[in-house]
Amino acid sequence: DAKTTQPTSMDCAEGRAANLPCNHSTISGNEYVYWYRQIHSQGPQYIIHGLKNNETNEMASLIITEDRKSSTLILPHATLRDTAVYYCIVRANSGAGSYQLTFGKGTKLSVIP
Amino acid sequence: NAGVMQNPRHLVRRRGQEARLRCSPMKGHSHVYWYRQLPEEGLKFMVYLQKENIIDESGMPKERFSAEFPKEGPSILRIQQVVRGDSAAYFCASSPPGQGWGGTQYFGPGTRLLVL
Numbered sequence: 001d002a003k004t005t006q007p008t009s010m011d012c013a014e015g016r017a018a019n020l021p022c023n024h025s026t027i028s029g030n031e032y033v034y035w036y037r038q039i040h041s042q043g044p045q046y047i048i049h050g051l052k053n054n055e056t057n058e059m060a061s062l063i064i065t066e067d068r069k070s071s072t073l074i075l076p077h078a079t080l081r082d083t084a085v086y087y088c089i090v091r092a093n094s095g096a097g098s099y100q101l102t103f104g105k106g107t108k109l110s111v112i113p
Numbered sequence: 114n115a116g117v118m119q120n121p122r123h124l125v126r127r128r129g130q131e132a133r134l135r136c137s138p139m140k141g142h143s144h145v146y147w148y149r150q151l152p153e154e155g156l157k158f159m160v161y162l163q164k165e166n167i168i169d170e171s172g173m174p175k176e177r178f179s180a181e182f183p184k185e186g187p188s189i190l191r192i193q194q195v196v197r198g199d200s201a202a203y204f205c206a207s208s209p210p211g212q213g214w215g216g217t218q219y220f221g222p223g224t225r226l227l228v229l
Contacts (some may be wrong), residue, residue: 002153006136034217041223042222042223043117043204043220043221043222043223044156044204044206044220045220046217046218048216048220054197087155099144099146099161099168099169099208100158100161100169100172101146101148101156101158101206101218102158103148103155103156104155105155106155
């Protein structure tokens with residue numbers, strides 16, 4: 001899986017949009033970008049994933065650059081409950097080992113009242 | 114629709130004892146994954162199982178650790194002769210059939226193992 005780089009921590013004011021960047025400059029053509037988050041002491045929670053098109057669901061939006069070397073997770077209206085560690089994971093959807101999720105250090109997002 | 118269930122949520126063992134961690138996947142899911150999270154670290158993949166088969170155990174320590182996912186019942190992660198370094202949070206995840214290679218994984222709440 002391609003290596004990802006994320007900022008260690010970020011702050012966001014409650015009610016504002018939280019934009020979490022991820023760099024994955026060595027991503028391969030068959031690799032997807034996944035985002036998970038882990039709220040303190042809980043199991044990781046799937047947020048969203050995409051290949052090359054921008055994606056949106058009820059939780060967030062995922063913006064992937066045209067060259068696919070970076071992406072941004074957007075939480076449109078951050079709440080205190082969104083305080084968590086956010087993991088950007090790049091993985092193929094086929095082939096040996098593709099089922100493993102490789103968690104890096106992620107970005108610790110603190111939503112501030 | 115219940116999510117992934119793990120029990121116990123907390124487990125305390127003395128050195129040398131055995132720890133058994135159980136995971137019931139989401140209804141309809143036939144793929145189970147186990148991850149371990151040491152304090153202040155990210156999750157590390159341990160093993161991937163389908164019903165009655167271990168598909169990949171490349172992340173499992175060579176000794177004392179074993180996993181199974183029987184035809185009936187939950188998946189079990191077993192740690193024999195526990196040591197203090199086994200203290201960690203153990204998370205189970207599941208995914209539906211046909212998506213084992215790349216679908217979304219749904220995680221349980223984890224089992225916190227403390228070895229005294």
